[in-house]
Amino acid sequence: MSKSIHIRDFNNPQYTPEMSELIAAFDEAPPALDNDTFIQLAGERLDVPLEYDAGLLQRARSVIGQVLENGPVHGIGRMTLQQNAVDGLVNTSRMNYLHNTFAEVGNTPVEKPIIVVGMPRSGTTHLLKLLAVDKSLRTLRRWQCYDPLPSRGMLEGTAVDNREEEGALKDLMSDVMVPHMRGLFDVHAGDATEEIEIMGKAYYGVAISFQGDTPQYDDDFYNHDQAEAYRYLYRFLQAMQWVQRDDGCRRWLLKTPQHMGALPALRSLFPDATTIFTHRDPASVFTSLLTLIGYVLRVMYRRPTRQQILEKTRRMQHGFLRGLVNDIDSMNGPVEHVYFDKFMQDKHGTIERVYRAAGLAFDSTTEQRISAELNTHTRGRHGRFVYDLEGDFGLTRDQVREEFAYYIDRFPVTLEESHQ
Numbered sequence: 501m502s503k504s505i506h507i508r509d510f511n512n513p514q515y516t517p518e519m520s521e522l523i524a525a526f527d528e529a530p531p532a533l534d535n536d537t538f539i540q541l542a543g544e545r546l547d548v549p550l551e552y553d554a555g556l557l558q559r560a561r562s563v564i565g566q567v568l569e570n571g572p573v574h575g576i577g578r579m580t581l582q583q584n585a586v587d588g589l590v591n592t593s594r595m596n597y598l599h600n601t602f603a604e605v606g607n608t609p610v611e612k613p614i615i616v617v618g619m620p621r622s623g624t625t626h627l628l629k630l631l632a633v634d635k636s637l638r639t640l641r642r643w644q645c646y647d648p649l650p651s652r653g654m655l656e657g658t659a660v661d662n663r664e665e666e667g668a669l670k671d672l673m674s675d676v677m678v679p680h681m682r683g684l685f686d687v688h689a690g691d692a693t694e695e696i697e698i699m700g701k702a703y704y705g706v707a708i709s710f711q712g713d714t715p716q717y718d719d720d721f722y723n724h725d726q727a728e729a730y731r732y733l734y735r736f737l738q739a740m741q742w743v744q745r746d747d748g749c750r751r752w753l754l755k756t757p758q759h760m761g762a763l764p765a766l767r768s769l770f771p772d773a774t775t776i777f778t779h780r781d782p783a784s785v786f787t788s789l790l791t792l793i794g795y796v797l798r799v800m801y802r803r804p805t806r807q808q809i810l811e812k813t814r815r816m817q818h819g820f821l822r823g824l825v826n827d828i829d830s831m832n833g834p835v836e837h838v839y840f841d842k843f844m845q846d847k848h849g850t851i852e853r854v855y856r857a858a859g860l861a862f863d864s865t866t867e868q869r870i871s872a873e874l875n876t877h878t879r880g881r882h883g884r885f886v887y888d889l890e891g892d893f894g895l896t897r898d899q900v901r902e903e904f905a906y907y908i909d910r911f912p913v914t915l916e917e918s919h920q
Contacts, residue, residue, distance in 0.1 A: 505680055506886035507791055511805050513798035518676045519576070526575025531582040533564055538582070542589035547652045547659075548597035556592060559703035560585045567712030567800065571808065576677070577800035580711060587646075588701040591736075594649040598739045605742045610734060613770055614858050616755035618778025619820055621788035623840050624694075625687065627778060628755040630851055632692035633869035634860075638741060638749035639692035643667025648698055649739060664689065677799060683885060684792050696756035698736055704729035706758050709816060710793065712800045713808055722819035726762035730769045751858075760820040763827035771832045774858040777824070780840035781916045782817065782904035783897035787889045789813050810893060814903075821907045828910075834858065841914045847874060 515523065535557050543550050564581050567573060573581075598605045614631065618624045632639045640648075646667045653659030668689040674681060687693050700707025704726075709718050737752060759766045766773070790813050797804040797812075828835075836857040843850045851870055855862040889895050901908060901915070908915075 504884050504886050505683060506888070507680065507795055508892065510794040510797075510809060510892070511803055513802075513804075515798070516676060516679060522677070523574045523576050526579050528575075530575055531578045533568075533578060533581055533585075535561070538585045538589060541582075541586045542593070545586070545590050545651075546593055548593055550589065551593040551596050553589060553592050553702075556588050556702050557585075560588065563703055563708050563712075563714055563717050566714040566716055567708075570713035570715075571801040571805075572803060573712075573800055574802050577712070580799060584701060584703075584708070584711075588703060591648060591698070591701050594651070595736055595739045597652065598649070598742060599735065602742065605738055606735070608738060608742060610737045610741065610752060610770065612772045612774070612858075613752035613754050614774045614776065614854075615759065615766070615770065616753075616776045616778065617759040617766075617824075618757060618776075618838075619760070619780065619782075619785045619789070619817065620757050620792060621785045622778040622780035623838065623843050624755055624757060624778050625685065627776070627838065627843065627850070627854075628692050628694070628753070630847065630870050630873055631753055631854065633873050634753075634866055636748070636750055637753040638744065638747070638751065639753045640695055640698070640740070641667075641689070642671070642687050642691050642693045643689040644740075645693055645697040646670050648736070650743060655743070678795060680795060684788075684795060692753065692755075694756040695733060695737075695754055696758050699729060699733055699758075702732055704732055705756075706761070706816065706819075709812065710796050712797070713812060715811070715815065718812075718815050718819065721758075722761050722815075722823065726765040727768065730762065730765035734769045757820055761823040763823055763831065767827075767830065767832050773832075774834045774836070774854075775831055776836045776838060776854055776857070777828070778838045778840065778843070779911050779913050781901075781913050782821065782907055783889075783900040784840075784916050786813060786817055786900045786904070787887045787897070788885075789817060790889070790893060791885065791887060806893060810895075817904065821904060825906055825910050837911070839913060841916075 538557065538560070539550065539552070564585075567577075567581060614637065616624050616628050616631070631637065643664045644667070647663040650661055650663065651659060654661040671689045696705050696707045699705035706718060706721055708714060741752070790809055793813050793816070794804065794809040797809065834857045836854055838850055838854070848867060848870060852862045889897060889900070
């Protein structure tokens with residue numbers, strides 16, 4: 501039987517001994533957070549020309565400033581901020597090298613992707629994993645989020661491509677830093693995951709919002725056109741599909757919650773996409789998202805506050821759901837809606853319905869692979885989380901539903917008695 505996990509130490513994180521040692525070590529020599537350091541470290545990793553991306557560095561300065569202003573950041577948090585900026589410069593440089601060197605990279609469109617869009621905690625990850633058993637679909641794997649594009653040496657065969665092994669090691673490090681994360685976000689190095697992290701490295705989108713408190717950055721994302729950010733994503737996917745061009749995959753399978761806050765940009769860049777929207781009682785989503793955000797914040801801050809967690813979660817959930825309600829009717833291409841309770845009751849039937857919407861054949865081989873995935877990746881296998889919305893955050897489920905009534909009025913979600 502799965503053990504019960506109830507995270508309560510939001511504003512006074514109790515770290516593992518290993519995490520405490522890491523924090524202390526980086527506190528002794530705090531990682532530098534200036535542009536010169538970012539550029540130097542990126543240059544040391546590159547064997548292609550360094551792309552001095554002034555826009556990326558400007559966004560990084562803004563985000564880092566907000567993170568530092570909104571709480572006491574420990575050494576690991578500073579290292580996270582530094583690594584993110586360096587990764588962004590490296591990724592952008594490699595992407596532009598491929599586009600500038602090989603004309604077919606930019607001439608090959610991203611055609612008919614299948615895009616899963618929905619609130620965190622509404623079944624998006626589970627749905628993505630089940631769809632990803634289809635080997636004809638191209639997915640972004642977790643290890644690729646750490647290092648998505650190969651170096652020039654790897655491409656030319658003069659260097660060993662060890663990115664997958666390095667990704668697995670970083671996964672193990674994550675288990676040390678946040679040991680309950682597997683239960684909240686059950687994605688391993690080889691699993692399909694979401695493109696939000698690729699965008700986040702370039703300080704586009706809201707991946708950074710899971711790391712630190714960035715209210716101005718969040719508001720800018722939810723209230724301004726995201727065409728530039730999504731052009732970056734499109735170019736990046738073109739580069740990745742060119743690198744993987746011999747793997748036999750045809751269509752991208754994508755997924756991230758943040759698309760709800762940028763549907764016009766998503767529609768513009770992927771007009772032929774099949775878009776799958778997941779839905780769940782906003783009270784259950786909010787309850788679980790509070791725990792996820794509150795838990796992840798300890799990787800950045802010494803003492804996150806409950807009020808900080810509440811405000812961040814509200815910003816995210818309103819930003820996503822308002823975007824969905826406002827823009828859903830303007831979507832092009834096939835659209836399918838997946839409701840959490842019905843998905844949990846009939847997973848095979850849900851996948852078959854998604855396949856029909858995407859114009860794919862749902863054959864016996866795919867059905868068998870889905871059954872195997874369900875048998876080996878059972879819900880709660882890393883522990884059953886206990887959520888106490890009222891005890892931990894002073895809110896009732898009815899109060900949350902009242903706040904998100906505009907979403908409930910628009911979509912026929914089943915209201916859940918409690919979070920399961």
